[in-house]
Amino acid sequence: MQLRYVFTELGQSLRRNVSMHLAVILTLFVSLTLVGLGVLLNEQAEKTEQQFGSALEITVFLCRDDDSNNACTGAATDAQKDAILTVLEDSPEVESVRFESQAEAFDRAEDMLGPEQFEGPDAIITEKDMAESYWVTLTDPREADVVTEQVQGLDGVSYVQDLHEITGPLLASIDELTWFSIGVAVFLVIAALLLVGNTVRLAAFARRKEIGIMRLVGASTAYIALPFLLEALVTAVLGVLLAIGALAVFLEFEVIGRLSDRVDFLPWVDWSDFGSVVLIVAVVGPIITVLPTLLLTRKYLKV
Amino acid sequence: MIRFEKVTKTYPGTGQPALDQVSIDVEKGEFVFLVGQSGSGKSTALRLVLRETRPTTGRVYVAGKEIDRLAGWKVPQLRRQIGTVFQDFRLLTTKTVGENVAFAMQVTGHSKGEITDRVPQVLDLVGLDDKADRMPDELSGGEQQRVAMARAVVNRPQILVADEPTGNLDPQTSDGIMALLERINGTGTTVLMATHDVTIVDRMRKRVIELEDGRVVRDQAEGAYDSSS
Ligand SMILES: Nc1ncnc2c1ncn2[C@@H]1O[C@H](COP(=O)(O)OP(=O)(O)OP(=O)(O)O)[C@@H](O)[C@H]1O
Ligand SMILES: [Mg+2]
Numbered sequence: 366m367q368l369r370y371v372f373t374e375l376g377q378s379l380r381r382n383v384s385m386h387l388a389v390i391l392t393l394f395v396s397l398t399l400v401g402l403g404v405l406l407n408e409q410a411e412k413t414e415q416q417f418g419s420a421l422e423i424t425v426f427l428c429r430d431d432d433s434n435n436a437c438t439g440a441a442t443d444a445q446k447d448a449i450l451t452v453l454e455d456s457p458e459v460e461s462v463r464f465e466s467q468a469e470a471f472d473r474a475e476d477m478l479g480p481e482q483f484e485g486p487d488a489i490i491t492e493k494d495m496a497e498s499y500w501v502t503l504t505d506p507r508e509a510d511v512v513t514e515q516v517q518g519l520d521g522v523s524y525v526q527d528l529h530e531i532t533g534p535l536l537a538s539i540d541e542l543t544w545f546s547i548g549v550a551v552f553l554v555i556a557a558l559l560l561v562g563n564t565v566r567l568a569a570f571a572r573r574k575e576i577g578i579m580r581l582v583g584a585s586t587a588y589i590a591l592p593f594l595l596e597a598l599v600t601a602v603l604g605v606l607l608a609i610g611a612l613a614v615f616l617e618f619e620v621i622g623r624l625s626d627r628v629d630f631l632p633w634v635d636w637s638d639f640g641s642v643v644l645i646v647a648v649v650g651p652i653i654t655v656l657p658t659l660l661l662t663r664k665y666l667k668v
Numbered sequence: 669m670i671r672f673e674k675v676t677k678t679y680p681g682t683g684q685p686a687l688d689q690v691s692i693d694v695e696k697g698e699f700v701f702l703v704g705q706s707g708s709g710k711s712t713a714l715r716l717v718l719r720e721t722r723p724t725t726g727r728v729y730v731a732g733k734e735i736d737r738l739a740g741w742k743v744p745q746l747r748r749q750i751g752t753v754f755q756d757f758r759l760l761t762t763k764t765v766g767e768n769v770a771f772a773m774q775v776t777g778h779s780k781g782e783i784t785d786r787v788p789q790v791l792d793l794v795g796l797d798d799k800a801d802r803m804p805d806e807l808s809g810g811e812q813q814r815v816a817m818a819r820a821v822v823n824r825p826q827i828l829v830a831d832e833p834t835g836n837l838d839p840q841t842s843d844g845i846m847a848l849l850e851r852i853n854g855t856g857t858t859v860l861m862a863t864h865d866v867t868i869v870d871r872m873r874k875r876v877i878e879l880e881d882g883r884v885v886r887d888q889a890e891g892a893y894d895s896s897s
Contacts, residue, residue, distance in 0.1 A: 369774065575771075578758060581718070582823065583748035584775035586741065 374575075374592040378568050379599065385564045386600055389654065392560055393604025394611070396553030397650050399546040401612040401642045405620075405634050406543040408641070410536055412632045416477055423509050424526040425449065425499040425516050432496075434523045441497065445521030452515055453501055458508035463500040470495035477632065496523060535631075554653055561600075561657045565593055569665040576666060590662040597654035605650035609643055669827060669858045670694040670717055675726035677712055677882075685724070686712040688882040694860060696826070699853045701869050702862040703893055704879035710862035713879070714829050717860065718750060719743055731826055748776055751820030751828040751857070755835035757812045759804040759819075766791065766800035769819045776823060790818040794848060810841030814848065821852055828852055830861040834868065842868060869893040 379386060427446065428437035441449075453462045465473075471492040475483040483490055503509060513525045569576065572592075579589050616639060625633040672692040678685040687709045694700050702710045715721045716728050719735040728735045731749050738746060759768050766787055773783045791797045794814040804812055813833060820828060830849065834842035846868055853859045863869060869876060869892060876891030877884060886895050 369780075574758070574760060578760065578771065579775045580744075581747060581752050581758075582772040582776060582819070583744040583746070583750075585744045588775060588777075 371588070371591045371595065374572070375595050375599070378572070378592060378596055381571060382564060382567060385560070385567060386596075389557060389560045389564055389600045390603045390607070392553055392557040393601065393650060393653060394607040396550045396557055396653075397604055397608035397646045398611045399550035399553065400649055401608055401646045402615075403543050403547040403550060404642045404645050405612070405616070405638065406539055406546065408638045409634050410539045410543065412634065413532060413536060413539065416632050422528075423501050423503065423512060424528070425453070425501060426523045426526065427497040427499070428521050428523045429496050430493070432523050436518075437521075437523055441521030445519075446497075449499065449516060449519050449521060452519065453499060453512070456512055456515055458503055458505065458512050460502045460504045462502075465498045465500060467492050467495045467497055470498065554649075557653050558657050561597065561654050562661055564596075565658050565661040565665070568593060568596065569661070580666075586666055589666050590659075593658050593662050594655060597658040598651060601651040601654040604654075605647050608646050608650070612642060612646070613639070669696040669698070669731060670860065671727075671729040672713070672716070673727040673729075675716065675723045675728055677709075677716065677721065678724045685882050687716075687723075687879075689726070690879075690882070690884055692877060692884065692887070694858060696858055697853070697856050699850070699859045699872075699874040700861070701872070701874055701876045701891075702860065702879065703864070703869060703876055706864075708879040709882040710879060711831055712882075714831050714860065714862055717827070717829055718752065719746060744776075748823055749826045751817075751823070751825035753813070753816050753820050753828070753830040753833045755832040757804075757809075757816045757836075759812055759815055761804055764801050764803055765796060765807070765815050768804065768815055769822050772819045772822050778823075786822055787818075790822045793821070793851070794818045808841070809837050810844055813837065813841075813845055817845070817848055817852070821857070825857065827858045827860065830859065832863055832865075833861065834863065834865050839867065846872065866893040 427441040427449070428434065428439065430440050450462060450464075453459050471483070471490075474490070474495065501512060503512060509527045513527055516522055517525050576589055616634070616636070620633055621635055625631075625635075670692070671694070672690050675687055675690045676685050677687040690709075690713065692713075702713060704710055712721070716723060716735070717730055719730075719738065722736050730746060733746060735746065760771065763771065769787050769790060770783050773786065778786075788797060788800070791800055794817055796811060796814055796818065799807065799811065804815060807815070813836075817833075828849070833849070834845055837845065842865065849859055849861065850872075873890045873892070875889050876886065876893070878886040878888075878895070888895070
């Protein structure tokens with residue numbers, strides 16, 4: 366197959382429609398950046414939930430040996446645990462209850478904070494320091510107070526943690542931001558699709574004589590469509606690269622460099638979360654340009 | 669080589685069919701004129717041969733294939749066997765004469781070596797071997813039509829379809845084009861030519877098929893433009 370024509374055509378066409386291609390690339394760049402941001406925010410929300418429990422959860426910590434709460438008379442007994450569990454399960458505001466043992470609590474803390482303080486003979490924190498707990502999922506986060514009142518003061522309960530007052534608004538704003546960026550991205554993606562469509566239309570019009578002759582002499586449809594598809598791919602690659610670059614800069618300097626220092630009680634997204642962002646952006650970008658190109662070339666280049 | 673069996677073609681939105689129960693049979697190597705008044709359906713018949721359009725009813729066979737049953741992706745294969753020439757030349761003004769001819773080979777997947785061999789050959793055939801590097805708009809109409817003919821035959825088609833190839837040319841230039849068509853026909857290529865040109869048809873004495881309102885009203889070997897002459 367003689368591809369010289371295809372590449373000459375590609376080069377010519379990219380130059381001929383520079384402003385149009387630039388418009389596509391920039392729109393693609395911004396929309397993909399927002400898509401990537403949405404993905405990052407989503408991952409951020411997941412991380413936050415993992416640490417603090419979701420907005421729907423409260424945690425009932427049970428008494429340990431020498432608990433700091435004076436009401437505790439030693440580690441919660443099995444009878445006390447059963448009683449607490451019954452109260453929780455009988456409460457209509459409670460959807461489900463999960464028990465976390467000391468070992469599980471220890472593993473989770475180690476996972477989250479790193480092994481330094483948890484390993485070795487003179488570790489600062491050991492399994493014994495962790496409390497057993499019930500993780501209670503509510504049917505409605507607004508009912509947290511009711512449930513808290515029901516279990517607070519029961520024998521064997523050290524304290525009830527209702528993080529939803531802190532994490533609720535936090536998760537809600539992360540959620541809002543996610544939807545905002547996805548929402549704006551959707552509009553921009555539509556704009557990008559229309560721009561790509563127009564570019565193909567213009568290019569097909571500029572090349573209508575060549576295309577007419579190619580069809581007459583028996584060039585295959587794939588061959589005729591190839592410059593269009595390559596053009597779509599080139600613009601997609603440029604848009605994707607710009608978006609990934611912008612997201613990487615944002616992650617490195619804004620999140621890792623600044624936010625994670627200032628707001629250090631939150632687990633922040635980092636490079637390990639970037640892979641899925643790159644993947645999604647790299648898939649969505651070419652789809653936005655290649656799909657309308659395929660559809661339109663089928664329409665314009667029909668044999 | 670080309671066969672129409674009771675072909676009717678009605679364009680969407682028009683009442684009157686452009687072709688009405690047309691049956692034609694053209695053998696390999698024949699030279700056939702398609703004549704008739706404007707609107708009688710000549711171009712429609714040629715467009716059917718090229719499968720630029722499909723019959724409403726009836727069958728069209730080209731090089732042994734029924735065009736209506738040809739899968740879309742096989743259409744290019746069919747068109748590679750058919751050279752085309754039109755009244756308006758259809759050359760690429762941004763390419764030289766040689767590049768215009770080479771273009772037809774490039775886009776159908778021929779190698780560079782084949783192209784550099786073949787292009788001078790056909791330019792020589794049409795008498796333009798010294799004009800390979802000129803641009804089309806530096807040439808006369810007759811010369812431009814020769815370039816178009818070189819392009820039409822560069823891939824060695826079995827059939828040459830010409831729609832009023834002399835329509836824009838003066839009589840002398842037209843004669844040159846006709847001589848060339850005859851030469852191409854002489855190498856075994858089937859030629860189907862639609863024309864209004866009375867003098868040419870009368871002088872050449874080839875088979876003449878006359879259309880009137882989409883119907884074949886005459887099919888005559890060694891005919892003339894009018895049935896009377
Ligand atoms: N694409 C089309 N859509 C609708 N009607 C068409 C189309 N092409 C041709 N026609 C009609 O079909 C009829 C035959 O047209 P055609 O072009 O085949 O005639 P022709 O013999 O080539 O005429 P001319 O000598 O002027 O070139 C005419 O009535 C024309 O108006
Ligand atoms: Mg016509």
